Amino acid sequence: MPGNPCARMDLGPYIVLASLEGAITAAVLALTAVGLSLVFGVMRVVNIAHGEFFMLGAVIAWWIAHMLGGHPAIGFAVALVAAPLIVGALAVAADMTILKRLNYDPERTIVATIGVLYIIQQMTLMGYGPDARPVEPPFNTRLAIPWFEHGADGWAMIWPWGLGTTSYKLAVIGAAVVLLCGVWLLMSRTRFGLVMRATQADRDMAQAFGIPVERVYALVFGLGAALAALAGVLIVPIQQAHYLMGADPLLLSFIVVIIGGLGSLPGTVLAAVLIGLSDGIISVFFSPTLAKILATLLVGLVLVFRPQGLFGARSG
Amino acid sequence: MSGGARAYALHGGVIAVLFALQFILPAYHHGNLARIMVLASYAVGYNILFGYTGLLSLGHALFFAAGMYGMGLGIQHLGLIPAPALLLGLVAGAVVSGGLALLALRTTGVAFMIVTLMFAQAGYLTILYFGEYTRGDEGFVIQQAQRVLWGIDLSDAGNRYFAALILFGSCLMFSLWLVRAPFGKVLVAIRENEERVRMLGYDIFVHKLAAMVISGTIAAAAGASYGLLFGYAGASFASVQYSIFPLLWVLLGGAGTVLGPFIGTLFMFYLIDLSSGVTTAYMLIAGVALVLLTLFAPQGLMGELRRRVWRGLP
Numbered sequence: 045m046p047g048n049p050c051a052r053m054d055l056g057p058y059i060v061l062a063s064l065e066g067a068i069t070a071a072v073l074a075l076t077a078v079g080l081s082l083v084f085g086v087m088r089v090v091n092i093a094h095g096e097f098f099m100l101g102a103v104i105a106w107w108i109a110h111m112l113g114g115h116p117a118i119g120f121a122v123a124l125v126a127a128p129l130i131v132g133a134l135a136v137a138a139d140m141t142i143l144k145r146l147n148y149d150p151e152r153t154i155v156a157t158i159g160v161l162y163i164i165q166q167m168t169l170m171g172y173g174p175d176a177r178p179v180e181p182p183f184n185t186r187l188a189i190p191w192f193e194h195g196a197d198g199w200a201m202i203w204p205w206g207l208g209t210t211s212y213k214l215a216v217i218g219a220a221v222v223l224l225c226g227v228w229l230l231m232s233r234t235r236f237g238l239v240m241r242a243t244q245a246d247r248d249m250a251q252a253f254g255i256p257v258e259r260v261y262a263l264v265f266g267l268g269a270a271l272a273a274l275a276g277v278l279i280v281p282i283q284q285a286h287y288l289m290g291a292d293p294l295l296l297s298f299i300v301v302i303i304g305g306l307g308s309l310p311g312t313v314l315a316a317v318l319i320g321l322s323d324g325i326i327s328v329f330f331s332p333t334l335a336k337i338l339a340t341l342l343v344g345l346v347l348v349f350r351p352q353g354l355f356g357a358r359s360g
Numbered sequence: 361m362s363g364g365a366r367a368y369a370l371h372g373g374v375i376a377v378l379f380a381l382q383f384i385l386p387a388y389h390h391g392n393l394a395r396i397m398v399l400a401s402y403a404v405g406y407n408i409l410f411g412y413t414g415l416l417s418l419g420h421a422l423f424f425a426a427g428m429y430g431m432g433l434g435i436q437h438l439g440l441i442p443a444p445a446l447l448l449g450l451v452a453g454a455v456v457s458g459g460l461a462l463l464a465l466r467t468t469g470v471a472f473m474i475v476t477l478m479f480a481q482a483g484y485l486t487i488l489y490f491g492e493y494t495r496g497d498e499g500f501v502i503q504q505a506q507r508v509l510w511g512i513d514l515s516d517a518g519n520r521y522f523a524a525l526i527l528f529g530s531c532l533m534f535s536l537w538l539v540r541a542p543f544g545k546v547l548v549a550i551r552e553n554e555e556r557v558r559m560l561g562y563d564i565f566v567h568k569l570a571a572m573v574i575s576g577t578i579a580a581a582a583g584a585s586y587g588l589l590f591g592y593a594g595a596s597f598a599s600v601q602y603s604i605f606p607l608l609w610v611l612l613g614g615a616g617t618v619l620g621p622f623i624g625t626l627f628m629f630y631l632i633d634l635s636s637g638v639t640t641a642y643m644l645i646a647g648v649a650l651v652l653l654t655l656f657a658p659q660g661l662m663g664e665l666r667r668r669v670w671r672g673l674p
Binding site for chain 1: 418463475482485488642644646649658
């Protein structure tokens with residue numbers, strides 16, 4: 045349709061749009077996966093219920109926004125603080141009542157967290173119901189993105205229809221970056237981070253030096269869950285809250301953590317960006333089911349042939 | 361009576377009781393029990409890998425579905441009659457479990473669990489992806505006319521019960537024979553101490569591979585029979601939930617006991633059946649049971665019985 049640049053969208057703008065969506069996926073995914081990776085790295089257990097903590101974050105955000113009413117920003121701000129705290133406390137309780145009694149045996153922990161997954165998911169179904177419910181974003185200015193095109197009279201700036209984003213989506217990316225930097229500072233610059241790294245390196249030695257390993261485990265489990273919940277709160281204005289929404293983040297986090305190298309935080313973030321971006325772009329061109337099939341096969345094959353992850357160094 | 365004769369008498373007795381029950385049970389429970397026996401066969405297969413070999417798979421739904429779709433697609437698209445369709449289901453299960461075993465057995469412990477989970481998920485998604493043939497989530501019905509095996513209409517409740525009993529009886533007896541045979545003893549030894557068995561000169565990989573193929577083929581037999589007896593094949597049977605179920609049944613009944621899978625399936629089936637009258641969130645029961653079992657009774661019901669009453673219970 046010549047003469048009407050607003051009505052069409054070429055491949056270029058399409059890819060820009062897909063990468064933007066991908067960047068949001070990557071941001072949220074990085075938060076969720078870092079939580080999972082932290083738990084695996086320090087405690088050496090795989091938490092299958094991790095996706096449910098993400099879902100709980102989203103559902104609690106809806107609930108708080110619904111209870112408070114008023115301007116969406118108020119409810120959202122409260123949820124941003126309260127949801128991770130509630131979910132974190134819940135995870136600490138689960139750690140102390142279940143995982144601790146199992147002595148963090150890796151296989152039994154997986155079975156128990158599968159149980160926890162169903163308990164959280166089905167309790168949410170009973171309390172919250174099977175509907176998907178939206179949460180209004182605190183701010184939502186539409187931002188159009190210009191595109192340059194070589195037309196009859198040289199390069200011209202156009203505003204293709206549909207090419208745009210919202211201020212909220214950009215804020216999600218920014219928030220994730222800030223939070224991830226926060227986690228990195230916590231790990232590398234604080235006393236708690238030091239204690240966590242000591243426990244990760246050698247549990248028995250840490251215990252011998254008077255580190256309360258069990259308390260560290262509980263806090264790490266809580267922190268991991270809180271990060272997933274935060275990701276859930278951030279995503280809920282874009283995606284609606286639903287009791288089954290934990291499955292995809294769980295799968296994607298697994299992919300990210302395994303490809304990034306089990307327990308390695310920089311590897312996890314790098315893999316999240318890679319997977320998030322490619323997921324956005326791939327699902328534009330291929331069917332989402334095919335993309336998921338390839339992703340799950342990739343995880344399986346990486347675990348079989350390169351268990352240290354694609355970015356991890358071979359140890360021993 | 362020797363331990364062996366007592367074991368065969370006990371399990372033969374259970375089959376005899378199940379045979380007798382069909383004449384006295386009301387229709388509803390009669391139908392349930394047929395279903396439970398097919399699902400228990402699935403659990404018997406799972407138990408050979410998990411209970412006796414000590415390999416915790418989170419992907420057995422893949423084998424169950426391989427049997428179900430091998431049979432179902434054979435009938436639907438190749439126009440097979442039930443007998444070769446069942447055989448196709450079994451072959452599909454053996455091939456898929458053998459293929460996955462070759463890959464997954466390169467890993468151990470947690471990695472093995474995740475690898476099996478991922479490949480089963482990929483299998484589930486593949487069924488959805490080829491929705492044109494498999495009808496995806498919606499599934500497809502196998503018509504009554506296509507369910508006549510050697511002149512016996514399997515959609516008839518009585519015939520169905522009898523077919524389920526034959527399937528379950530043969531799986532149970534096979535599993536009893538297997539775990540008492542030298543091969544089964546090696547599997548248990550691998551579960552207890554892999555390094556020591558290796559040192560004694562056994563080929564661990566071959567034994568695990570065989571255990572996984574046997575386990576997968578039994579699961580496929582259950583899947584194929586389920587499709588044929590109840591006339592339906594759907595993608596939900598390939599979902600993660602159907603990988604978790606046999607784990608739950610076996611844990612509840614007692615991993616590493618021959619009768620455990622049946623007892624666990626029976627209890628869990630009725631627990632969920634009763635609770636589904638109260639709430640739609642019936643998987644809550646499964647979750648709570650999983651947590652409680654891992655916490656307080658990792659041996660399961662038959663495991664407790666073995667510990668307290670009959671130490672030689674196979």
